[in-house]
Amino acid sequence: MSIKVTNVKMNYKNFTALKSINLTIHSGEFVAILGPSGCGKTTLLRLLAGFSKPTEGTIFIDDEECGSSNKLVPPEKRNIGMVFQSFALWPHMNVREHVKFPLLHHKFVSETLKKNPNSRVNKVLDIVGMKSFVNRMPHELSGGQKQRVALARAIAPQPQLLLMDEPLSSLDAELRMEMRREIINIHQTTKSAIVYVTHDQSEALAMADRIVVMNNGTIEQIGTPKEIYCYPKTEFVASFVGKANLVSGKWKGNTFTPTAGSCFNKWDGTKVSQIFKDKNLYPVRPEQFTLSKEVTGNGIIGTIQSIQYQGKEVHYTLDVFSEEWVVHDRFFSNYSIGERVYITPDTVQSTLNMVVVK
Structure with missing residues (x-):
């Protein structure tokens, strides 16, 4: 799945959250959107997910217009998975039921997965190391375990695009390092494109193929981790990434x-x-x-x-x-x-x- 964002602008009443954003994300690519709080990175992620439409500009997914001031393709009609900062687990479902749910209801699930959802559930839980917790309820899980379930639920239907909104910010330092490795392994295993929003430069540098550095609603620089770190193009990038x-x-x-x-x-x-x-x-x-x-x-x-x-x-x-x-x-x-x-x-x-x- 390829994504093209062209001249996208997003206004909220008298506030401009995004100013003429242009970005291309290639199939299977891991892109981190990096920036401080209030820079517009989550707003951009919401536009990619289909939760809102831009004030100006166009968003294309696989050359199909999915978002503009006149058109909005909702999230359920996009082949995406989403991992939220707050885990967003349902309190009445156990681990297995969380992972099985999108296999039964996601529009883009293949017929093969639909015919044998339990096999897919077992495989995904094995990938994230939660196979022995299938009957646990959310309140019986640690923060790291909850995040693993959220990841498993997102990748279960094999989406072409995985969107992550600061998924590790609520975890302690040791768990963050562990979950970084899990996300990298998931990316290598699933081959899905990933758009990962974070304010943590170390996460972006460690995991992404390319980094989009944002500030005040604009893109300061796009490049590989090495390009961003070694050859900053603006004062903000030089001071924000690596100080x-x-x-x-x-x-x-x-x-x-x-x-x-x-x-x-x-x-x-x-x-x-x-x-x-x-x-x-x-x-x-x-x-x-x-x-x-x-x-x-x-x-x-x-x-x-x-x-x-x-x-x-x-x-x-x-x-x-x-x-x-x-x-x-x-x-x-x-x-x-x-x-x-x-x-x-x-x-x-x-x-x-x-x-x-x-």
Whole structure:
């Protein structure tokens, strides 16, 4: 199933939730819609599901117009599955009944599944690891188990499109990691297209084939996880995904000289977006810097302001010529608040191809 969103706009009275959205989702693709609360990502998901129609623009599913200001194909007439943030389980049905329900009532269920729904139920529950809980009621399940049932119910009728609205936000950290693996396995097993709404950048980076970064009702950037992280095109993407340092300085062609350094500090900016060049900024991820107590020829002096120990690494906040830089250093690094250190680009780990030349 392919989806094409063309010039879609969504108004709510005096508020514009979506502003001229253009997006194509290919068959079998896992697309994460990433952004902060209120950016319009859930509104876009509701339009894809058929819960509402756009104020302007058109939504096509497999080249068929399904949503416009004059037309709305309802959810039950779209070959989709939906997983909600709140699980949305029915209190009077056990696990088996939840998974069997769409097999009996979903419009697009194949005749093969209709003839032997119990076999499909067993297979789906085995996929999500809930085969031994078939007779449990929702109130007898943990949060992670409820989410597995919601996933099983959504994939049971083999929909061509699976829509997920922040399905892991109510789970604790360990369960979220476990459920990420389950969703990736489900995607690989079912081959359905998935549109996954989240505000959690780590979820999007870990699972998606492509990420759509949204802000204030618009799309800031679309790309693979590597493209979004390594080559942000706007200040918002750089700061929202990975919390990049926006270093000030001067550009000359594709060469950047940071204000905080000397004239000998020159960084290659061949792949840096023109938006940053126009504003005399250079995006640098926290892990692209290393710290040293030793004087280095190209090192930039900074003073450590705060320290956060994270186990595998240490997060340092530094004052660098009145700018605040964040550096993620190795777990065995040992610096103190108030200590002056030298900051240099890590040319080995750099994902922005940043280099220092004389």
